[in-house]
Amino acid sequence: MRFALAKGRVAKKAIELLIALGYIFEEYSEKSRKLIFTDTTGTIEFFLVKSPDVPTYVEKGAADIGIVGKDVLLEHPAQVYELLNLNIGRCKMCVAGFEDRPLPYGKKMVVGTKYPTIAKNYFNAKNQLVDIIKINGSVELAPLIGLSDCIVDIVESGNTLKENGLVVLEEICDISSRMIVNQVSLKTKRELIDPIIRTFETQL
Numbered sequence: 141m142r143f144a145l146a147k148g149r150v151a152k153k154a155i156e157l158l159i160a161l162g163y164i165f166e167e168y169s170e171k172s173r174k175l176i177f178t179d180t181t182g183t184i185e186f187f188l189v190k191s192p193d194v195p196t197y198v199e200k201g202a203a204d205i206g207i208v209g210k211d212v213l214l215e216h217p218a219q220v221y222e223l224l225n226l227n228i229g230r231c232k233m234c235v236a237g238f239e240d241r242p243l244p245y246g247k248k249m250v251v252g253t254k255y256p257t258i259a260k261n262y263f264n265a266k267n268q269l270v271d272i273i274k275i276n277g278s279v280e281l282a283p284l285i286g287l288s289d290c291i292v293d294i295v296e297s298g299n300t301l302k303e304n305g306l307v308v309l310e311e312i313c314d315i316s317s318r319m320i321v322n323q324v325s326l327k328t329k330r331e332l333i334d335p336i337i338r339t340f341e342t343q344l
């Protein structure tokens with residue numbers, strides 16, 4: 141079974157979960173630059189990819205199973221089955237800005253975000269006109285320097301917002317890591333995938 145794991149926080153948590161389930165990856169270490177690892181029984185091979193590529197690998201069948209944040213699935217929809225909420229990598233997708241500055245509803249609102257699709261869908265559903273500026277990181281900077289009225293971003297502890305004088309203004313949705321499965325693999329490799337899903341389910 142081939143797993144595509146989203147590099148970074150999600151892979152770290154997912155590998156901890158695989159190890160807790162009894163899989164042993166002798167060559168794996170957090171510092172390793174290797175990209176593919178196989179467990180000692182040869183049941184699971186996992187590889188590490190950039191998070192937006194996980195749905196692509198799984199949709200195309202290069203991986204049977206993927207573990208990736210719901211934020212990525214919402215931002216990059218793919219033809220895959222989302223089978224399990226793993227309840228790891230939990231955080232919230234939020235609109236954030238200044239506590240004492242109401243959002244300019246009814247006028248054009250400028251939104252800085254790593255998640256243009258999520259932001260557009262959220263404000264479109266409220267019939268709010270938005271100018272979305274795609275930012276690749278340090279998103280909290282955008283309102284501070286006057287680039288945007290607000291941001292749409294992930295909030296976990298809230299420390300990044302707090303340290304930059306921003307607050308959550310609206311919660312969009314809860315985020316956590318999901319297990320996705322290739323649509324053909326689920327039919328043709330059911331006898332291999334089912335036990336893996338059941339094993340994961342026991343941990344949830």
Ligand SMILES: Nc1ncnc2c1ncn2[C@@H]1O[C@H](COP(=O)(O)OP(=O)(O)OP(=O)(O)O)[C@@H](O)[C@H]1O
Pocket residue numbers: 147148149150190191208209210211212229230231277294295296297315316317
């Ligand atoms: N505090 C958090 N900030 C960002 N992502 C988080 C947080 N908590 C959980 N996550 C989850 O972790 C994923 C991102 O992990 P991480 O930031 O380690 O990866 P990354 O490769 O640095 O991502 P990116 O390139 O998008 O910054 C998100 O898709 C989300 O599902």
Ligand SMILES: O=P(O)(O)OC[C@H]1O[C@H](OP(=O)(O)OP(=O)(O)O)[C@H](O)[C@@H]1O
Pocket residue numbers: 276277278279280293294295296297298299300301
């Ligand atoms: O609520 P907190 O616990 O502070 O976490 C939220 C922060 O973490 C993420 O940034 P990340 O660490 O991925 O950095 P980057 O997006 O700036 O690269 C996210 O974009 C927020 O900035």
